[in-house]
Amino acid sequence: MALLEIEDLTVEFYTEEGVVTAVEDLSYRIERGEKFGVVGESGAGKSVTALSVMRLIESPGRIASGEIRFKGEDVLGMSEREVRDLRGQEIAMVFQDAQTALNPVYTVGEQIAEAIRHHLDYDDREARERTIQLLDEVGIPEAETRYSDYPHEFSGGMQQRAIIAMALSCEPDLLICDEPTTALDVTIEAQILDLIEELADEFDVAVQLITHDLGVIAKVCDRVMVMYAGKPVEKAPVEELYYDPKHPYTVGLMSSIPRVGDRRERLQTIPGTMPDLVGLPPGCSFHPRCPYAEEVCTLEEPPLLDPETGAEASGLGEASEHTAACLEYAGALEDGLDYEVEIRNSESEPRAPQGGQR
Ligand SMILES: Nc1ncnc2c1ncn2[C@@H]1O[C@H](COP(=O)(O)OP(=O)(O)OP(=O)(O)O)[C@@H](O)[C@H]1O
Numbered sequence: 001m002a003l004l005e006i007e008d009l010t011v012e013f014y015t016e017e018g019v020v021t022a023v024e025d026l027s028y029r030i031e032r033g034e035k036f037g038v039v040g041e042s043g044a045g046k047s048v049t050a051l052s053v054m055r056l057i058e059s060p061g062r063i064a065s066g067e068i069r070f071k072g073e074d075v076l077g078m079s080e081r082e083v084r085d086l087r088g089q090e091i092a093m094v095f096q097d098a099q100t101a102l103n104p105v106y107t108v109g110e111q112i113a114e115a116i117r118h119h120l121d122y123d124d125r126e127a128r129e130r131t132i133q134l135l136d137e138v139g140i141p142e143a144e145t146r147y148s149d150y151p152h153e154f155s156g157g158m159q160q161r162a163i164i165a166m167a168l169s170c171e172p173d174l175l176i177c178d179e180p181t182t183a184l185d186v187t188i189e190a191q192i193l194d195l196i197e198e199l200a201d202e203f204d205v206a207v208q209l210i211t212h213d214l215g216v217i218a219k220v221c222d223r224v225m226v227m228y229a230g231k232p233v234e235k236a237p238v239e240e241l242y243y244d245p246k247h248p249y250t251v252g253l254m255s256s257i258p259r260v261g262d263r264r265e266r267l268q269t270i271p272g273t274m275p276d277l278v279g280l281p282p283g284c285s286f287h288p289r290c291p292y293a294e295e296v297c298t299l300e301e302p303p304l305l306d307p308e309t310g311a312e313a314s315g316l317g318e319a320s321e322h323t324a325a326c327l328e329y330a331g332a333l334e335d336g337l338d339y340e341v342e343i344r345n346s347e348s349e350p351r352a353p354q355g356g357q358r
Pocket residue numbers: 013014015020021022040041042043044045046047048049059060061212277
């Protein structure tokens with residue numbers, strides 16, 4: 001049994017424009033201690049997926065169908081009280097904006113200590129000691145003194161460290177990080193990613209890392225799911241995704257991995273934008289932006305397939321599996337996919353493939 005199992009999850013929002021299917025038939029699993037990345041452009045459904053796991057989807061949204069199991073327990077069937085315990089003690093979440101997660105009127109230390117007192121049976125002194133220890137572990141210098149600082153006295157990076165300390169304070173088994181470094185500059189981003197990686201190993205906590213940046217996933221994760229318009233389009237162990245991407249959308253994302261110091265607009269190499277989720281294009285949702293699309297792509301919607309055998313992926317899939325939702329692997333494209341992956345071994349990080357031209 002995996003730590004987290006999501007099966008055929010569909011989440012809808014009832015808006016004035018119509019029903020928005022933000023997530024559709026999504027399945028994935030996260031093993032204990034695994035670092036799992038979810039990547040895709042804005043609006044792909046990454047945050048909605050994470051909020052569903054925490055049962056935090058609010059009106060006008062609802063989980064229309066599917067199953068969510070955490071340690072085998074049916075999350076959607078839990079009482080409110082059970083869900084609160086799940087959020088406090090088993091799954092913690094770190095958001096992009098540390099400022100909104102910290103209350104400006106309490107000191108940083110008090111806020112973390114309060115979370116510890118609330119979730120674990122610690123008295124005031126123990127909670128304070130544990131907080132100082134945690135602040136130290138997340139790399140806040142002079143943790144004892146900084147305990148009494150207010151959030152505004154912390155830099156953005158320090159605030160995010162404090163939030164991570166708070167998230168870890170109740171010893172969760174899963175830490176969901178939703179764009180944890182988007183608001184930070186590149187150097188601080190790298191430090192926070194290192195921290196998340198170190199702490200995941202030290203605290204033996206699984207991580208679901210959500211980002212629009214494949215470079216971030218490469219640094220931290222073991223396995224990755226690429227999402228497009230509410231659906232998974234590719235799932236693979238991270239190295240395989242980098243060296244042998246199978247979906248044209250993934251190739252486009254990789255071509256736009258920014259290099260250090262490069263703040264250009266990301267994803268500029270994939271022309272077009274995510275489709276309107278109220279009226280998704282027929283067939284493959286990516287076909288209007290895909291350089292390899294053929295007529296069949298406007299007619300048929302590809303499921304996740306094994307690129308080698310063309311077999312349809314079953315439900316949650318195996319952790320080692322590499323699958324992609326492209327009709328090429330059903331043998332349906334006449335001209336095939338025509339891109340090459342360029343690997344430069346002189347670089348320490350895997351490099352982007354070069355998208356091919358027709
Ligand atoms: N409260 C809401 N009301 C209506 N639609 C919503 C709401 N929240 C999300 N959606 C819909 O769900 C889609 C997916 O949103 P989601 O926040 O999961 O995307 P994302 O991949 O996390 O993007 P980002 O990187 O911008 O956070 C949105 O484009 C929007 O259409």
